[in-house]
Amino acid sequence: MTKTILITGASTGIGKETALYFADKGWNVSATMRTMAKGAGLLKYKNIRVFQLDVMDTSSIQQAIQDTIAAFGAIDVLFNNAGYALVGAFEAMTQEQIKKQFDTNVFGVMNVTKAILPYFREKKNGTIITTSSMGGLITFPLYSVYHSTKWAVEGFMESLQYELKPFNIKVKNIEPGAIKTEFGNSLDFVTADAYKNYVPRVHQNMLDSYESAPGADVVAKEVYKAANDSSFRLRYTASFQSTALLFIRRIIPNNWFFGIIRSATEKGIK
Numbered sequence: 001m002t003k004t005i006l007i008t009g010a011s012t013g014i015g016k017e018t019a020l021y022f023a024d025k026g027w028n029v030s031a032t033m034r035t036m037a038k039g040a041g042l043l044k045y046k047n048i049r050v051f052q053l054d055v056m057d058t059s060s061i062q063q064a065i066q067d068t069i070a071a072f073g074a075i076d077v078l079f080n081n082a083g084y085a086l087v088g089a090f091e092a093m094t095q096e097q098i099k100k101q102f103d104t105n106v107f108g109v110m111n112v113t114k115a116i117l118p119y120f121r122e123k124k125n126g127t128i129i130t131t132s133s134m135g136g137l138i139t140f141p142l143y144s145v146y147h148s149t150k151w152a153v154e155g156f157m158e159s160l161q162y163e164l165k166p167f168n169i170k171v172k173n174i175e176p177g178a179i180k181t182e183f184g185n186s187l188d189f190v191t192a193d194a195y196k197n198y199v200p201r202v203h204q205n206m207l208d209s210y211e212s213a214p215g216a217d218v219v220a221k222e223v224y225k226a227a228n229d230s231s232f233r234l235r236y237t238a239s240f241q242s243t244a245l246l247f248i249r250r251i252i253p254n255n256w257f258f259g260i261i262r263s264a265t266e267k268g269i270k
């Protein structure tokens, strides 16, 4: 029987690429997004349907789940992917900016997961895959709040896996390294005069690293592998950078690791 995946944040980047990859493999795809017009290019695929879903709007989540089941008969995999990054000097970030970052990256993931759970629990089958990040297990400068959302997602999903296993619900986190998508363009960037010798230079160094980053297909393939993995494995790295850095973090002392991150990101700072 043809399987169905519901993807959040499928308008661009990793979400869109994953929608196309799964459709190409013969899956039914519910490509959900905040702005339906952004899904126009996906409508030509007969096994992709586009539905409106904002991860901060619980009624849109319920509606998209119902519409997906009505269209395809079932949902087998939820892919929590929507997200963005608040970046810069923490001191200068407003409460509103910090709240929006958590509302999207953490409470958004919880909202969609909570909405699908009764359905997966009753059918005693389902897989919840979430785009975390290598930044859910390690950190870089200027991304303190973004990292705290991804570390929250890692802790949330790592704990959740225990209570869901008796219902045969699998929990899987994808940890990409830097990936060339709209991510770099959608950053909410904040700085302040007191940080003028640090923030702009480090921010530029971080942005430069996206230029040589792999495309979203690297992540889509890993999501596909996770979706078809019948084991209860929790974590999947995506990209060489992520696999290498997470390995190095595990085997060397913290201070050495922080030194590597400093030399890579603080180039040009006197």
Ligand SMILES: NC(=O)c1ccc[n+]([C@@H]2O[C@H](COP(=O)([O-])OP(=O)(O)OC[C@H]3O[C@@H](n4cnc5c(N)ncnc54)[C@H](OP(=O)(O)O)[C@@H]3O)[C@@H](O)[C@H]2O)c1
Pocket: 008, 009, 010, 011, 012, 013, 014, 015, 033, 034, 035, 038, 053, 054, 055, 056, 081, 082, 083, 084, 085, 104, 108, 131, 132, 133, 134, 175, 176, 177, 178, 179, 180, 181, 182, 183, 184, 186
């Ligand atoms: N690119 C990287 O280097 C990288 C690395 C590690 C992890 N990630 C993670 O990968 C995920 C996807 O990012 P991406 O790289 O593909 O960036 P992207 O191209 O900017 O895509 C982000 C997607 O999230 C959607 N989104 C944002 N807020 C939303 C909300 N409230 N409700 C529903 N959708 C929302 C965006 O929709 P709109 O089009 O409406 O804005 C867009 O579809 C994110 O969780 C990100 O943290 C990215």
